Amino acid sequence: MTDIRTRSPRPRAIQLWLYAVAALVVAMVLVGGATRLTESGLSITEWKPVMGVLPPLDQQSWQTEFEKYQAIPQYRELNNGMSLDAFKSIYWWEWSHRLLGRLIGVAFLLPFLFFLWRGFVPASLRPRLWFIFGLGALQGAVGWWMVASGLAGRVEVSQYRLATHLLLACLIYVAMIWTAQRCNATNAAARPPTPVRIRFSAGALVVLVLIQIYLGALVAGLRAGYVFNTWPTIDGGFVPAAARLFFNAPVWRNFFENALTVQFDHRMLAYLIFVCTLLHAFDVGGSVKSGAIRVGAFALFAAVTLQATLGILTLVWHVPLALALAHQAVAMLVLTVASVHAANAMVGQTQRFPSPRIGEVREGSFSGRLAKSKPHP
Ligand code: HEM
Numbered sequence: 001m002t003d004i005r006t007r008s009p010r011p012r013a014i015q016l017w018l019y020a021v022a023a024l025v026v027a028m029v030l031v032g033g034a035t036r037l038t039e040s041g042l043s044i045t046e047w048k049p050v051m052g053v054l055p056p057l058d059q060q061s062w063q064t065e066f067e068k069y070q071a072i073p074q075y076r077e078l079n080n081g082m083s084l085d086a087f088k089s090i091y092w093w094e095w096s097h098r099l100l101g102r103l104i105g106v107a108f109l110l111p112f113l114f115f116l117w118r119g120f121v122p123a124s125l126r127p128r129l130w131f132i133f134g135l136g137a138l139q140g141a142v143g144w145w146m147v148a149s150g151l152a153g154r155v156e157v158s159q160y161r162l163a164t165h166l167l168l169a170c171l172i173y174v175a176m177i178w179t180a181q182r183c184n185a186t187n188a189a190a191r192p193p194t195p196v197r198i199r200f201s202a203g204a205l206v207v208l209v210l211i212q213i214y215l216g217a218l219v220a221g222l223r224a225g226y227v228f229n230t231w232p233t234i235d236g237g238f239v240p241a242a243a244r245l246f247f248n249a250p251v252w253r254n255f256f257e258n259a260l261t262v263q264f265d266h267r268m269l270a271y272l273i274f275v276c277t278l279l280h281a282f283d284v285g286g287s288v289k290s291g292a293i294r295v296g297a298f299a300l301f302a303a304v305t306l307q308a309t310l311g312i313l314t315l316v317w318h319v320p321l322a323l324a325l326a327h328q329a330v331a332m333l334v335l336t337v338a339s340v341h342a343a344n345a346m347v348g349q350t351q352r353f354p355s356p357r358i359g360e361v362r363e364g365s366f367s368g369r370l371a372k373s374k375p376h377p
Helices: 010-037 059-070 073-078 084-117 126-148 159-182 196-222 251-257 259-287 291-316 321-346 366-373
Strands: none
Touching: 010 084, 010 159, 010 321, 059 073, 059 084, 084 126, 126 159, 159 196, 159 251, 159 321, 196 259, 196 291, 196 321, 251 259, 259 291, 291 321
C-alpha cells in the first residue's frame, strides 16, 4: 500500500529546502577553512551583524579599515609593512565568510516562515527547526567570540574557540541532514528492520567523526600540522614518549594545547575510525539486505580511506593550501555520508515526522483560514 506521505509534495519541499541550506553550510565551512589557511580571519576587527554587509566602498573607508587592522598584534608581529592591496585580499575572504553566514540565516528563515504560514510544517517538527535556527544564530556569536580571541594579547585565534566554531557548524549541518532524511517520503515501512547493532554502530560512527573533526580543528588551530611531519612515526616512534606527550601540567591541558599530543590523538582516532568503518561495512554486507544501507556503509569506508590518505599527504608535504582545503572538504563528505547512512539505518525504526495529509488543514494556517471561510458542499 502506498504511504500517504508519498503523495504529498510538502515533505519533499521541506527536504529540498534543508538540503539546500545544508549545502550552503558546507560552502561556509570551506570558505572558513580558506579564510583560516590564508590567515585572513582577523582582517575585520569589528562585529556589525547588519551594517557589516557593506564592504568599504571608497579609498578612505579602506584606509580606515586597514588602520584598525594595523592596531592589532597580528599586523604588528606577522604582517608589518603589508600593502593596502594585500590587506584587501585578506579582507575579502573574511567578508565573504561573514556574508555567507548572513545568507544562510536568510535562506533558512524566510522559507521556514513561509512553510509555517502555509501550514506545511508538522507540529512535531517545528521545535526542532526553531532549535536549528537558534544554533545558527549562536554560531554567529561564537564566530565573533573566536575572532575576538585573536584581537589582543595573541596573533592568532584560540584553538579552543576555532574548534568550537567548526564543531558547532558540523552539528548544525548534521541536524539539517538528519531532519531532511527523516522527512523522506519513500516508504521505509516496507523495509525489514535494521539490526539494533547496525543502527547503534552507524550512530556511533557519526559521533566519532564529529570528535575527529573537533580534533582536526585543534591540529589546525595549533598549527600542529607544520611540525612532526613524518608518517607513520611521530616524534621518532609510532607512539611518542609519554614525557613528551604529557609535558604540560595539569595533564588535561596536553589534549588541547600540546601540538604533539593533539596531532597524535588525531592520527589515532583516524586509525580507529578506519578500522570501525571497515568492520561496520563487513557487518552490513553480511546482515542487511537494503541497498541504501549497504551502499552507505561501503561509501563511508571509501570516504574515510580517502580522507586518511589526504590527511597523511597534507602532513608529510607540510600543509600545502590545496591539500589542506581538500582535507577539510572531504571531512564534510565523510560527515555527510556518515549522517545520511545513520539516518537511513534508523528511518522506519522510530517515528518519522508525519506530514499533513492531502486535504488536511492546520488550525491557524493560511489554508486553514481559507478552508473555514468556504462553505462545505
Ligand atoms: C577520518 C579521518 C579524518 C578526518 C575526518 C579529519 C578531519 C580533519 C579536519 C576537519 C581538520 C581541520 C581542518 C581545518 O580546520 O582547516 C583536519 C586537520 C588536519 N588533519 Fe585530519 N582528519 C582525518 C585524518 C587525518 C590523518 C590520518 C592525518 C595524518 C596522519 C590528518 C592530518 C591532519 C592535519 C595535518 C591537519 C591540519 C591541516 C591544517 O593545518 O590545515 N588527518 N583534519
